[in-house]
Amino acid sequence: MSHERRRPAQDRPSTPSPAPDAARLPLLSDCGDCFGLCCVALPFARSADFALDKEAGRPCPNLRTDFACGVHRDLRQRGFAGCTVFECFGAGQKVSQVTFGGTDWRTAPETARPMFDAFAVMRQLHELLWYLTEAVALPSAGDRGSADRARAAGAVLSAAVYAELRAALERTEELTRGTAEELAGLDVAAHREVVSVLLLKVSEAVRAEVPGRKKERRGADLMGARLKDADLRGANLRGAYLIAADLRGADLRSADMIGADLRDADLRGADLTGSIFLTQAQVNAARGDAATRLPQGLRRPAHW
Known part of the structure; x- marks a missing residue:
């Protein structure tokens, strides 16, 4: 979760993508200004996403003394794919530098739990x-x-x-x-x-604003669904389970993506421009390619 200094929590983009507007810049992770909070505060469970069990409050063994990740470049290969997916929306640096004024939990152990x-x-x-x-x-x-x-x-x-x-x-x-x-x-x-x-x-x-009848899929179980080239413009996908769904070439413009589970969803060639409430964490969890079109401000993950 904590990566190289001054790098955002998600993988760096392999190809250019639209820059976020200024209002959203503070809402992007900057691990260089964070005290590795996601690597300490959050628990891990040994799984396909994490190579080990870790209880909340215990530092990940990969966390270095400077709060950078010692295996940042090989997270996926070492079994820590979950770290490349996580996004704190800039909360880490806000707590580290604003709430606690730059005092870290190692220097002042009494601040750790708060x-x-x-x-x-x-x-x-x-x-x-x-x-x-x-x-x-x-x-x-x-x-x-x-x-x-x-x-x-x-x-x-x-x-x-x-x-x-x-x-x-x-x-x-x-x-x-x-x-x-x-x-x-x-x-x-x-x-x-x-x-x-x-x-x-x-x-x-x-x-x-989208003409025609829109698909209502709020909270729907669409795990593994075959939705290749589907017209999902203006669809309500709030909280939908799209784990491993085939969304290749799907039209998701103006779709509501809030809370949709996109883990391992295939977004190759899909058009998500204009979709609303999509987050970097959701994008990181999915699979895509150079033809996947993302909303402005979201980065194309390096593992795509």
Whole structure:
């Protein structure tokens, strides 16, 4: 999970892909500013993803004293594919450098447990920030310029929904600036539920722009499904199980991908441009190629 210094937590891209907008840069992992939190705070279970068992709070044996990973270049070959998939949405560096002001858990062992607990909450908040930042960038009849400009851009979100999004974004950002004690005491599940309802409104608005009847696959068991060249434009795939699904050449534009399990899904040649709420972790978990089209801001993993 912790890689070379100054490298993001996911594999570096093998081919260029669109750069993220400035608002999302703090939501990308930067292991160079993190104290290896994912390599310590989180548990591992020996499996196809991890070569060993590790309890929460115990450092991975591959974690070096400088908080870099000693086997970064060979993670997959050494049985740590799960590390190349994980994404903390920038929570690691936020907790390390902001919440704890650059004091690491090795230098100050008394900070270890509070730091690890804060990391677990911060990761959830930063994931919500990823979705909310994407949502407020959508064309809107809200405060994104004049009404004429909004109409010209093909406004997707109403002014009311846009205002709710802005308020949720500001509230979530405020929560991330709390102390370790405040983060530990936060009812993050309740906050997620509030944001989830709002993101569903966004999803419905975006998918309504796609003509024709949209496929409803929320939470569906599509493991191993044969969906090659499928027209899934505007589909609701929230929480769908797409493990090892054949999505080669599928059209996933404007599809809602929030929470979809894409582990080992075959995305070669698939078009995900314009899909909403897709994360780097989901992309990392799937299989793709140079012909796979990704939304702006997501990197093409090196293992594709």
